[in-house]
Amino acid sequence: MSRRVVRQSKFRHVFGQAAKADQAYEDIRVSKVTWDSSFCAVNPKFLAIIVEAGGGGAFIVLPLAKTGRVDKNHPLVTGHTAPVLDIDWCPHNDNVIASASDDTTIMVWQIPDYTPMRNITEPIITLEGHSKRVGILCWHPTARNVLLSAGSDNVIIIWNVGTGEVLLSLDDMHPDIIHSVCWNSNGSLLATTCKDKTLRIIDPRKGQVVAERARPHEGARPLRAVFTADGKLLSTGFSRMSERQLALWDPERFAAHEGMRPMRAIFTRQGHIFTTGFTRMSQRELGLWDPNNFEEPVALQEMDTSNGVLLPFYDPDSSIIYLCGKGDSSIRYFEITDEPPFVHYLNTFSSKEPQRGMGFMPKRGLDVSKCEIARFYKLHERKCEPIVMTVPRKSDLFQDDLYPDTPGPEPALEADEWLSGQDAEPVLISLRDGYVPPKHRELRVTKPNILDVRPPSGPRRSQSAQDSPLSQQHTLERLLEEIKALREQVQAQDQRITALENMLCELVDGTD
Incomplete structure (x- = not known):
């Protein structure tokens, strides 16, 4: 009699559990915008949710401990003139969050540790460079103040938030709307998916597509992709029969030729692709490819029809991938390993109500004393519900095998170092003694000063070569407006100082 061999894994019994009612966040008007983003972002300090707002776009920020019913007058973060489509917390500063909007702008906000009395309306900086709505934001995993944005103009822009400058603009990589963008672990490569049904791996600093796979999923609905820890790619999409799929890809198999030198390709009469290129050892080689079967995924999991x-x-x-479908009431999770079949189904967490969006807590925000390996924040129509994923253990001691050192809040590089070509893995921290978020750290923005731009020395240019009088007048008017605003601000502060001094005098006189 044969006995079934059960695969050994410490994550085989991971189970999910919804938080109790008093640990949820009630009375939140979650945004109804039809955009395929998570609508929620969370870090060890705050929970941010995109909400319905009249006259523009807004999101609400709540301290994690502020559970229960949310006051209808709780301050919002407002400033966009159209709906907010995506939000993302800075991985290196728990008080900084970026928002992207239908109004084509990105705004970066400083959130105080205390609850403000009024709406937060003034961002630290507004980034303008897209010509259409911006629906994707993603901070660099290891470089300070580096933020990526992608818009419906098919352009990816990488910003230095510390100066407000554009570091890189990738405007000729995608012929259609970009559906998802993801950094790899050290921020040297990007994985993107597009409406043209192509999965691309891009080196942003070289401005090159280093590998791509056309139609990784045959269905018409949008697909997503994320890097794994070892550099492979996980993609989600749909089959021709509208079955949802999870696929694991090895990017090295995308490349027709492994060498760094240029390659060439032409179609044959039979429709095959004939290529010339170089091996890794710089040997020249030829290739003949069938475009209908270019490469197969390392593993493919088919799920349901939805x-x-x-x-x-x-x-x-943990090398676990969690799949949360918008409109679903379940979370499926799989373990990724180096052994066939590579993608192993673990379990499904199910609840009654469908999810409008989902937030995912960074590892440093979890409760290690309860063997918590993941925490989600599930958006309903009017509330947000935490869902905890736990590995059952009898011991109360710290579980080293569940909690390897994990990325902490310190960046490994500065923006200019990354731009110059340097790469660095995330700075890791231990969770043995738990993680305590650092106190409020202010993000300082240093914009280039227009007054520091001096005219070039040498002979006087002719009138046709100079800036137009209209441009000069526009610059002068803008400077005058800034001077006027600063003067009004100084006058207001003078009046406040005078009032406070009078109050102080009255107090001193009263004590005498």
Whole structure:
């Protein structure tokens, strides 16, 4: 009699559990915008949710401990003139969050540790460079103040938030709307998916597509992709029969030739692709390819038939991928290993109500004393519900095998170092003694000063070569407006100082 061999894994019994009612966040008007983003972002300090707002776009920020019913007058973060489409917390400063909007702008906000009395309306900086709505934001995993944005103008822009300058603009990589963008672990490469049904790996600093796979999923609905810890790619999409799929890809198999030198390709009469290129050892080689079967995925998992786009959340510490479908009432999770069949189904967490969006807590925000390996924040129509993923253990001691050192809040590089070509892995921290978020750290923005731009020395230019009088007048008017605003601000502060001094005098006189 044969006995079934059970695969050994410490994550085989991971189970999910919804938080109790008093630990949820009630009375939140979650945004109804039809955009395939998570609508929620969370870090060890705050929970941010995109909400309905009249006259523009807004999101609400709540301290994690402020559970229960949310006051209807709780301050919002407002400033966009159209709906907010995506939000993302800075991985290196828990008080800084970026928002992207239908109004084509990105705004970066400083959130105080205390609850403000009024709406937060003044961003630290507004980034303008897209010509259409901006629906994707993603901070660099290791470089300070580097933020990526992608818009419906098919352009990816990488910003230095510390100066407000554009570091890189990738405007000729995608012929259609970009559906998802993801950095790899050290921020040297990007994985993107597009409406043209192509999965691309891009080196942003070289401005090159280093590998691509056309139609990784045959269906018409949008697909998503994320990097794994070892550099492979996980993609979610749909089959021709509208079955939702999870696929694992090895990017090295995308490349027709492994060498760094240029390659060439032409079609044959039979429709095959004939290529010339170089091996890794710089040997010249020829290739003949069938475009209908270019490469197969390392592994493919087919699930159910549904219209909901699968949002993938990958945990590199445990190598578990969680799939949350918009409009679903479940979270499926799989373990990724180096042994066939590579993608192993673990379990499904199910609840009664469908999810409008989902937030994913960074590893440093979890409760290690309860063997918590993941925490989600599920958006309902009027509330947000935490869902905890736990590995059952009898011991109360710290579980080293569940919690390897994980990325902390310190950046490994500065923006200019990354731009110059340097790469560095995330700075890791231990969770043995738990993680205590650092106190409020202010993000300082240093914009280039227009007054520091001096005219070039040498002979006087002719009138045709000079800036137009209209441009000079526009610059002068803008400077005068700034001077006027600063003067009004100084006068207001003078009046406040005078009032405070009078109050102080009255107090001193009263004590005498």
